[in-house]
Amino acid sequence: MIPAQFEYVAPSTVEEAVAALAEFGDEAKVLAGGQSLLPVLRMRLADPQLLVDLGRVEDMRGVREDGDALVIGAMTTHHDVLRDPLVRQHAELIALATRTVADPQVRHRGTFGGSLAHADPAGDLPAPALALDAEMVLVGPSGQRTVPAAEFFTDYFTTALEPAELLVEVRVPKWTGWRAHYEKFNRVAQAWSIVGVAAAVRVADGQIAEARIGLTNMGPTPIRATGVEQALVGQPATPEAIRAAARHATEGTSPTADASADVDYRSHLAEVLTGRAVLTAASG
Ligand SMILES: Cc1cc2nc3c(=O)[nH]c(=O)nc-3n(C[C@H](O)[C@H](O)[C@H](O)COP(=O)(O)OP(=O)(O)OC[C@H]3O[C@@H](n4cnc5c(N)ncnc54)[C@H](O)[C@@H]3O)c2cc1C
Numbered sequence: 001m002i003p004a005q006f007e008y009v010a011p012s013t014v015e016e017a018v019a020a021l022a023e024f025g026d027e028a029k030v031l032a033g034g035q036s037l038l039p040v041l042r043m044r045l046a047d048p049q050l051l052v053d054l055g056r057v058e059d060m061r062g063v064r065e066d067g068d069a070l071v072i073g074a075m076t077t078h079h080d081v082l083r084d085p086l087v088r089q090h091a092e093l094i095a096l097a098t099r100t101v102a103d104p105q106v107r108h109r110g111t112f113g114g115s116l117a118h119a120d121p122a123g124d125l126p127a128p129a130l131a132l133d134a135e136m137v138l139v140g141p142s143g144q145r146t147v148p149a150a151e152f153f154t155d156y157f158t159t160a161l162e163p164a165e166l167l168v169e170v171r172v173p174k175w176t177g178w179r180a181h182y183e184k185f186n187r188v189a190q191a192w193s194i195v196g197v198a199a200a201v202r203v204a205d206g207q208i209a210e211a212r213i214g215l216t217n218m219g220p221t222p223i224r225a226t227g228v229e230q231a232l233v234g235q236p237a238t239p240e241a242i243r244a245a246a247r248h249a250t251e252g253t254s255p256t257a258d259a260s261a262d263v264d265y266r267s268h269l270a271e272v273l274t275g276r277a278v279l280t281a282a283s284g
Contacts, residue, residue, distance in 0.1 A: 003041035010053040014060065014139055014168055017052050021164040022141040024050040030166060031055075032075060032114035035106050060113070060168055063087055069171045074113020079104070081112050091172045093180035093200045097128045100182060103190045113167045116152070119159045119221070122192035124184060126153055126222040127214030131198045134172045140165035153221035178202050179284040183277035184216070185269050187260060193217050194260045195269040197225075197249075199277035201232070208232045208242075208282060218253040218270050227251035228274055237282040239275075246275035 011017045021028045029048035031037055040046050054060060060075035063084045070090045072081065078098050081087055087095045094112075101107055101115070101124050115125040116136065130149045138145050140162055147160045154160060161167060184196040196216030202209045211232040213225035227248030235241040255266035 001042045001044060003038075004044060004047035006041075006048055007050045008053065009050065010056050012056045012058070014057060014166060017054060017057060017166055018139055018141060018164060020050065020052045021166070024048075026163050028052055028163070030117070032117070033077065033110040035102075035110040036114065036118045036120070054166075060166075065090075065174075066171070068174055070174055072112050072170045072172065074111060074117070074167045074169055076112050078102075078107035078110050078112065078115075082107065090174040090176050091128075091132060092178070093128045093132060093175070093182060093198055094125070094172065096180055097124045097182040097184075097196070097198055100124050100184045100193075100196075112170065116170065117159060117161060117167045119153050119157050120192070121156055121220055121222075122194075122217045124182070124193055124196055124216055127196060127216040128182065128198040129170065129172070129214075130222045130224055131200060131212040131214030132172050132175060133212075134170050136160075136167055137169045137171060138162075138165045139168045144168075146171070149222075150224070156220045175200055178210075179281045181277045181281040181284065183273045183280065185273055195255075195266055195273055197270070197273040197277040199274070199281045201237075201278060201281045203237050203282050206236055208235050208237055208278075211278065213249075213274060213278070215249070215253065215270060215274075218250070218255045218266065220254070223253055225249050225251070225274060228278075232278065237279075239279055242278045242282065243275045246271050246278065249274040 027049040031053040060073045180200040193216045198214040211229045215223045231245035249270040250267045
């Protein structure tokens, strides 16, 4: 299908982009990589009057260090996130999850910030962002604010972003020295997660000293598996101990049934994949 008519602007600064958004309010949409938005427009699930294309806002691209944090520009493509040595060194979990996103074509266009702002429960990047305590830096007409990942994802495809606000960058504490793994289950290669598990662990003297686990597609938003995290701490990094802790994976989740999996199957996957993710991370 062909999208409904819209006006189009391509600003080169964050300020210009916010001004354009503020003028049109609810009737404006931000265009990042377009990998999720364009299908929505073509199916006429949205018909904004204005598209604000962020493709020329250079300040929103790239990865840099800022003290104890890694700062990833919202317009950094999945491809560039994957190639970045700083991401691999300080936030390996994000690189590992990004590697599972779609195919090279989509990864060349799709952006880190676009994936987080889109907030698809089956998207692979919200759960790592949550597990790593990332902070979203938002800029709108009344200035800048920082929202922790735990408060950013509020419902299916819904975030704390206000209509005229932009997600400008994402600050991720440096998790240097932690081991990580993203375990994703899908029916065909290069597709969204039926269930995904983002795991980062710190192992000391053969024991799990700290653990951070985020679940993909086990509810309307990414979910922190705090029961598993608590059960892992102080345990030996053995398959038996890890599998026992992984039995807590469904606590606090609210999975839905769809064509790919019913609720019981998703719950079963969450336990199995959590065990695998933690074991792989701990053995890394
Ligand atoms: C064939 C295919 C397979 C895919 N497979 C996967 C997969 O396996 N795993 C996965 O996680 N994803 C997958 N995706 C989605 C992909 O990761 C997209 O890149 C992502 O969902 C959206 O990023 P984008 O930059 O294209 O954003 P867009 O499509 O441009 O925007 C998405 C939404 O976010 C808003 N938005 C974007 N950027 C900002 C911003 N900076 N501030 C405020 N709002 C913003 C837009 O207004 C829009 O509502 C797939 C996509 C396709 C087409």
